Structures are given as structure tokens and as C-alpha cells.
Amino acid sequence: MISSVSSPLAACLALLAAWLAVGVAGLVRPRDVRYAGRALFLVGALIGAALAVIAARALLAGTTESLVLPVGLPDLPFHTRLDALSSAFLVLLGAASAGVSIFSAGYFRGGETLASGAGTAPGLLGLQYHVFLASMGLVLLADDAYAFMVAWELMALSSYFLVVTQHRIPEIRGAGFLYLLMAHVGAISILLAFGILQGGSWQFTFDAMRTAHLSPAWAAAAFLLALVGFGAKAGLVPFHVWLPEAHPAAPSPASALLSGVMLKTAVYGLLRVAFDLLKDPVWWWGLVPLAAGLLTALYGAVFAAVQTDMKRLLAYSSIENVGLIFAGIGLAIIFLGTGSPALAALALGATLYHCLNHAVMKSLLFLSTGSVLHATGERNLGRLGGLIHRMPSVAVLSLVGALALAGLPPLNGFVSEWLLLQSFLFGGRIPRPFVDLLIPMGAAVVALAAALAGYVMVKFYGVIFLGQPREPSLAHAHDCGILERVGLGLLALACVLLGLAPVQVIAALSPVTRLLAGSALAQHGATWWLLAPVPMRTVSYGPLAVLLVGGIVIALTVLMVRLFYHGRVRRARAWDCGFGALTPRMQDTAEGFGQPIRNIFQSFFRIERELPTPTDRQPRYRIEIADRLWRGLYEPLGRAVEWLADAVAIVQRGRLSTYLLYSFVTLTLLLALVLAA
Amino acid sequence: MKTAALAAQLLEIAVALAAAPLFLGWLNQCRAWLSNRRAPSLLLPFRQLRKLFHKDAVLARNASPLFRAAPYVVFGTMVVAAGIIPSLSARLPLVAAADAVALVGLFATARVFLSLAAMDVGTAFGTLGARREMMVGFLAEPALLMVIFVASLISATTALPAISEHLATRTLTIDPALAFTAVAFTLVLLAENARIPVDNPATHLELTMIHEAMLLEYSARHLALMEWASQLRLFNYACIGFALFIPWGIATREIGPAGLALAVPILALKLAAAGAGLALIETVSAKLRILRAPEFLATAFLFAVLGMLVRGLLGAPPSP
Numbered sequence: 001m002i003s004s005v006s007s008p009l010a011a012c013l014a015l016l017a018a019w020l021a022v023g024v025a026g027l028v029r030p031r032d033v034r035y036a037g038r039a040l041f042l043v044g045a046l047i048g049a050a051l052a053v054i055a056a057r058a059l060l061a062g063t064t065e066s067l068v069l070p071v072g073l074p075d076l077p078f079h080t081r082l083d084a085l086s087s088a089f090l091v092l093l094g095a096a097s098a099g100v101s102i103f104s105a106g107y108f109r110g111g112e113t114l115a116s117g118a119g120t121a122p123g124l125l126g127l128q129y130h131v132f133l134a135s136m137g138l139v140l141l142a143d144d145a146y147a148f149m150v151a152w153e154l155m156a157l158s159s160y161f162l163v164v165t166q167h168r169i170p171e172i173r174g175a176g177f178l179y180l181l182m183a184h185v186g187a188i189s190i191l192l193a194f195g196i197l198q199g200g201s202w203q204f205t206f207d208a209m210r211t212a213h214l215s216p217a218w219a220a221a222a223f224l225l226a227l228v229g230f231g232a233k234a235g236l237v238p239f240h241v242w243l244p245e246a247h248p249a250a251p252s253p254a255s256a257l258l259s260g261v262m263l264k265t266a267v268y269g270l271l272r273v274a275f276d277l278l279k280d281p282v283w284w285w286g287l288v289p290l291a292a293g294l295l296t297a298l299y300g301a302v303f304a305a306v307q308t309d310m311k312r313l314l315a316y317s318s319i320e321n322v323g324l325i326f327a328g329i330g331l332a333i334i335f336l337g338t339g340s341p342a343l344a345a346l347a348l349g350a351t352l353y354h355c356l357n358h359a360v361m362k363s364l365l366f367l368s369t370g371s372v373l374h375a376t377g378e379r380n381l382g383r384l385g386g387l388i389h390r391m392p393s394v395a396v397l398s399l400v401g402a403l404a405l406a407g408l409p410p411l412n413g414f415v416s417e418w419l420l421l422q423s424f425l426f427g428g429r430i431p432r433p434f435v436d437l438l439i440p441m442g443a444a445v446v447a448l449a450a451a452l453a454g455y456v457m458v459k460f461y462g463v464i465f466l467g468q469p470r471e472p473s474l475a476h477a478h479d480c481g482i483l484e485r486v487g488l489g490l491l492a493l494a495c496v497l498l499g500l501a502p503v504q505v506i507a508a509l510s511p512v513t514r515l516l517a518g519s520a521l522a523q524h525g526a527t528w529w530l531l532a533p534v535p536m537r538t539v540s541y542g543p544l545a546v547l548l549v550g551g552i553v554i555a556l557t558v559l560m561v562r563l564f565y566h567g568r569v570r571r572a573r574a575w576d577c578g579f580g581a582l583t584p585r586m587q588d589t590a591e592g593f594g595q596p597i598r599n600i601f602q603s604f605f606r607i608e609r610e611l612p613t614p615t616d617r618q619p620r621y622r623i624e625i626a627d628r629l630w631r632g633l634y635e636p637l638g639r640a641v642e643w644l645a646d647a648v649a650i651v652q653r654g655r656l657s658t659y660l661l662y663s664f665v666t667l668t669l670l671l672a673l674v675l676a677a
Numbered sequence: 678m679k680t681a682a683l684a685a686q687l688l689e690i691a692v693a694l695a696a697a698p699l700f701l702g703w704l705n706q707c708r709a710w711l712s713n714r715r716a717p718s719l720l721l722p723f724r725q726l727r728k729l730f731h732k733d734a735v736l737a738r739n740a741s742p743l744f745r746a747a748p749y750v751v752f753g754t755m756v757v758a759a760g761i762i763p764s765l766s767a768r769l770p771l772v773a774a775a776d777a778v779a780l781v782g783l784f785a786t787a788r789v790f791l792s793l794a795a796m797d798v799g800t801a802f803g804t805l806g807a808r809r810e811m812m813v814g815f816l817a818e819p820a821l822l823m824v825i826f827v828a829s830l831i832s833a834t835t836a837l838p839a840i841s842e843h844l845a846t847r848t849l850t851i852d853p854a855l856a857f858t859a860v861a862f863t864l865v866l867l868a869e870n871a872r873i874p875v876d877n878p879a880t881h882l883e884l885t886m887i888h889e890a891m892l893l894e895y896s897a898r899h900l901a902l903m904e905w906a907s908q909l910r911l912f913n914y915a916c917i918g919f920a921l922f923i924p925w926g927i928a929t930r931e932i933g934p935a936g937l938a939l940a941v942p943i944l945a946l947k948l949a950a951a952g953a954g955l956a957l958i959e960t961v962s963a964k965l966r967i968l969r970a971p972e973f974l975a976t977a978f979l980f981a982v983l984g985m986l987v988r989g990l991l992g993a994p995p996s997p
Contacts, residue, residue, distance in 0.1 A: 572736070
């Protein structure tokens, strides 16, 4: 037995097993909130933190090792491998899950799930939760297609059960079914991709796939299948429809893991296939994820802006971020395929950085919606408001998340967007006519999506936390408990640190880009506070300096104002142009705040309006916004499947004699065939 | 050397703080002359700031700490931005900390805080203003980024001082790409600084205001800081325009007192010209309906995209 100190891979596997054990331990007393809901989740958080530390050390040390596990089928043991790519994503998994688990320890107090008798017991929830975590870890460590698919399916199933925690609600069952369906469509595509990747050797270890020789057409087919499969999991348009249904349906910590971490395993899968298994991606492959990613980013941002449910809003914002990540991957493939590994490393660095950022900031915001949900029982933005007074700690911590997600300096969301924009600006150097013209235009789409993200976050934060409470019941909202605060606080701290120490993060990600693109992320003009990873250019960004100078200026301003003038404050009624009769109803609702977006991007939506007429006794205003793809793509698809099923049903008579006849005819035909041969 | 650079940095910030209200005063004077009114004093913005600072602050009862902090954050952001933009000198210590993209990010930070503060009290006007401001912002921000990208494709960097140095030192040709982007930039400047055709800084007419609607609940020192910050924003935008389109006269090579001493009057000259030009545009154009503002900004965006396409199609203009 290898000691865990010398082998980070064995240690990681042991931690994954520990997660499983924690999950199983919950079954001993599943209805005990203190034991199954609190203590076990804290142990799970510790395991997550340990995983992050071990993976980070392996990443910095540049460890690559593999191990064959004696589990699985007799001839198909699980191959596992830890390299820079899997370490980086393990850090993401461990760190995000640590924060989420601590929050969960305070969150699952059984109130919503047990009192109504409608949900899953905390112990069972813990089992699903920890199996989900462990399977995500195994996806990242798998080194053969068999282990990968087993872990992938385990991840899909355990997360399905998390999504349908409140399975008595029909909408949630529907969302879960849609999720399961899309997960399996994606899984089939991935399976086919692996089938091509083995290249006729029938060896399904990743090592064999790395050395297999594929013709260009087959390689492209494998890449596109993998893109579809992983894209379906990540929520790439047009496979995104399950995401805004399933993510809000799950309990908030599970939503956080789904959005923050699980989407990134899909990103990991695509990176693994495109850059590792298919050694040399052809440049034009990159155009597909680039175009799809940009479309997805815009689509997600526009839809997020018109949502009225806070968790759906965040789910659409996840789609936007996935789009940015896939655009980065596409750009990296194009750069690598046209012989600029340094630029590919830059684009990959932006992508990986964004994965990390999105994991922490989206988890933070989903968790804070959980706290709001617990405190108010409301998910509808139109019934919230003014919570900054009732829930100050949640308000402050989610402000950090909202500003980060809006991509504002000096927080973390800005750094990865900056890197992505910088790499887009090199698009003009691609030695392919026409493409070199179009790719810098992609920067425009990224800029538009990023700016829309700012709009979305102002809406999210402003409507939930600012203004006057829109419902009288909000006066009884309470701030979240200490464990929830710690969980939120850790994630907010991660947002700040990832934003302020980009140089160190980039240095840590450098082994990954070296593995995938063959080029490290070099600092040009090395200083510890000035991020300058852009090759051939003298461009830098120092968030610490910006924050420091800004802080000094603000402090000086406060001081000067107090010194030269005074700090007197008088409280009075809101001025509001002297109007006087101010009611909470006069604030913008979520619909109102999204109205400009609805007007500008009309063609994106299918809008159904019900407008009151002047003669109505009880005027009603209703507006429904739907995804055009539902009617345009999925409903015809569903009808086609039903039609096909009906066609097959013709032979299914349900009578024994008919089936016996089928058998008889088949046998006779086979006999005739054998005799003829 | 270090202290000289630091002194130059502080001088630049001080000049920005002083020049921003003056620039607005000059703009208002020009507008008054152009519309045959008697012009107010150049120093009027200063007097207003002074008056506001002396007053007692009145806050709405349900104003949160965010409402009180926002003016300081917005003002601080604008001061940092003023320190980053090469208005007097291109060789300042702070410029390495933020390139043009980060600068746009800083503007966005200020805008987000302004909008959040406007939503804080929960009045109809506040949220209306915030929504409109964010609408203008999310359309103007990509346009501004595209303007910067065109300039950065020409000069192969997104660092503003390096861009302006590169543009100032090359041979003088009319670059069609830059011409398109200059138009785009002017449109963005008008929109982002709440000038006519998108917003009317002089109005308190409920249905048309954007910027003023957000400031309705502010008074005294908070209002003063917000006003000063928006004056700084106008000044900053003007200086970005100078750095991109008329970069001559910014002290580049050395941070000697001589270079700076020359840069100050040149900046004043540019500001005077820009103020007169802006006043002319504002006088001859009418305010757009708010529903038309997206078209206005889409035009700006398209001009910038055209600039980029022209740049890509024609390549670099002939070099010496």
C-alpha cells in the first residue's frame, strides 16, 4: 500500500472514499437533523478542504501519477490518473464544495423538507450529496473510458435525486425528468466519442487513446461528438433548456454544486478530449465551440435579464458563463491549431481562471438565494426587497458575489474577462483569411455579454436586497445562522482573493496550460502584484494597486469631508420629488427592471402579453416570456419521438398469440437463411 | 525619480479634481452663449459644491449603509480613473495597474454602485433611473470597449499611455479606422455622461431624466460627491478621447517639470476646444425619446465595429 503522504493520487482517492463513507453514515439515523444534517456535512466540508489542499500541492509540484484500482469488472479495472488538469479541477471541486458543505450543515435543518413530509430526509439527502461529490471527483480522476462513464452516470443519477428532492411538486418532477433525459442524450454522445477515440484497438484506457491514430475525419467526428456530449452537460445552446429548470428546482446547496462545480466537469471533459486525447486539434474545430459559446453567452445574459425567479436568473447567468468558457476553449484550439501555443495558453488560462471564478461566485450567490428562501419562503423577485435591513450579513456577502459576477474590478470575475478579452484581441493574427477579421468581433460579443451581466446583477441585488420590502411578511425575515455565514464568508473570501492575487493564480494554472497547449503562462516583467501574462505586449493589470489607491482616496475623502465640513446626518421621509404617497408597489418589479432588455432583444423571446383594457373591472397585467427554442426545436422533436413510438406500437399488439407468431416467423426465416448458406 | 513620478501622479489627480468642475462650467457657459443666454460664472460648479458640502445631509429613513457609502465609492473610483488616464503624462506609476479595459471596468463599478444606491430607498424615480442608467450603460460599455480595441489593434497594446504614445509618434495620416471610432467615441461620451440627446442634465422633468433621477434622494455632501464624481467622469472621458484621438502634447519621455508645465496649458486648450464642440453638439440636437436611446448607442457600437472592420480590411496605413 502506498502511503498517502507520498502519493497525492491515493490520498485523493481515499478522500473520495471518505465522502462515500460520510454519505453512507448518514443512513444510520437519516431523520436526525443534528447528526445527519449537521455533523456529517461538516465532516464532508473538511474532506473537501483536504482535497483542495492536496490537489493544489500536486498542481504546484507538477505531480503526474496513475493507479489501477481493483474495482470494476474482472477484465476492466478502474484506471485513475492525477495530472495537472485533473488537479486544477480537483482544487475547484474541493474548495467550492468545502464552502457549500459548511453552508449546508446550517441549511438542512429539516424545516422545509421534513415538516411538510414532502421531501427527502436529511440523511438520504446527505447520501445523494456526498455520492454526487465523490462521483465528480472520480470523473476528474478517471483514466479510462469505462471508469469515466461509470462516474459520469453516477454523477448524473445522484444529482437527479438532488434535483427532485421535493418530488411531490409536479414541476420539479418534470424538471428532473428533463434533466435526466438531457444527461443521457449527452452521455450517449460522449460514449460514441470514446468509441471513435479508441481507434480500432478496442483498448479503452486513455493511454491507448492518446496513442491511437485517427484519420482527420474520424478525429473531427470524435471532437464534435464530445462537444455535443459535454456541451449538453454544460448547458451550451441549444442544449441548455434543462438548466434553467433543473438548477432552480434543487435545494440551494445542490443548485450551487450543480452550477458551480458540475458544469465544470463538462468543461474538464472537453479539455481532456480535445487537448489530451486528441493530441493535435485542428484549428477549424475551434470555430464550433467559439461560435456556440458566444451565442450561448449572449443568450444566457439576455434571458437572465428578464427572469423573475431569482434562482432561474442565476441559472441563466450560468449559461452565460459557460458560453464564455466554451468561447475561450474554441479560441485556444484555433490558436493551437495555427501554431501559436503561447496564445493558446493565454486563452486556456482565461478559461480555467473563469471556471474557478465562476465556481466560487455562483456557489456564493446560489447559497445566498437559499438563505433568502429560508428567511422569506419566496423565490419570486417580485415579492422580495429591502432585505439589506433584515439580513445584513447575507446582503454584504452576496454583494461581493454580485459585483464579482458582474465582472467588476478588483474582484475575480473581472480578471478572467480581462484575460479573455486580451486573447480575443490577438484574433487578428491568425494566419487564416476572413477568420482573422471575424474573431476580434467576438470580443464585441464578450463585451456585450459582460455588460449585460452587470445589468443582471444590479437587478438581482437591487430587487432582492435594496428598496422597500414588497410584501409585509418580509418584516419577519431573519438573518442566516452562523454556519451559513461561515460558508458564505469563505466563498466571498475566495472571490476577493482570486481577484486580488491573479499573478499567483496564473502561476498555479501554468502547469495545466503547459500540459494542454505546450506553453506555460509566462509573466512578462515579473512583479508579484502586476498581472502581465500577455505575450508580445506590454499590458498589465494590478488589482491590488487599484484597490489600495481607491481605498486611500476614499479614506482621505471621508477624512477631508469630516475635517473641513461636518458629518451631520438627519433622517427624514424619502423625498421622491415631494410626491409623498410612496408605497412599495411603486418600485420597479423584476419585470419592470427587465423591460428595456425585453424591448431591445425582442426577437430572442416568444412573448405572451395580457394587457388590461380601460373597461376592465379588475385590470390584470400578465407577461410570459418563453424560449423560442422550445417551440422551434424541442416540441417538434418530442412530437417526432411520440410519432415514432406510435409507429412501433403497431407491432406491439399485447396478445400472446401475435408474439408467438412473430417468434415463429423469425425462426423460420433464420432456418431458411441457415439452410441457404 | 520615484518621488518625481509620485509628484507627477499627485499633480495629475489634483489637476483632474480642479479641472473637472471648471470643464463643466465652461461647457455650460458655451451652451449659454450658443443659445443667446447670459452665461453663468465659470466657477459656478465650484460654488455649488461648496454650498452642498456645508449643508446638513438628509437621508431617507430606510436608506441603508450602502446608500451612504456609494458616493464615496463612486467618487473614489473616478479619482482612481483620473489617475490612470494619461491626461498630463504617460509615465506615471499608477498606469501600469490598469489598462484601458480595466478603466472601462472601473467606470462600470461606479455605474453599478450609482444604480444600486438609486434603488436603495425604493422610490419609483430611483429604480426608473437605475434601470435606464444600466440600459444606457450596458449598451455604451461594449461600444467604448470596441473603440479601445480598434486603437489597441493599431498600437498592439491595451495600455492607454502606450496607445497614445504610439499614435502620437507615428506619421500624421488620417486613419479611416480611427475616424470611425472617433465618431463612435463621441456618441458614447454623450450617452455615458448624461448629455443631450440621451439625457438632459438640466431637466427635472420626471419622464425624461436618467442621471438626475438617481440622485433625487441625495443631499448635501453626498450629493456634492456624486456631482463631483459625474464631473470627473466627463473630464475622464474627455481625456480618454484626447489620449486616443489627439494624443499630442502629453508628456511622454521624461517626467521633468518642463514637460508637465507644457502639458498643463495644452490640456487646457484641448478641454476648451472639446467643451465648445460638445456644447455645439448639444445645442443643435434635440433630446431623444428614451426608447430611441438603444438605437443611438447601437449606432455608436456599429461605428466602432466598422472601424475594426476597416482596420482589418485595409490593414495598417502606410508607414514611413
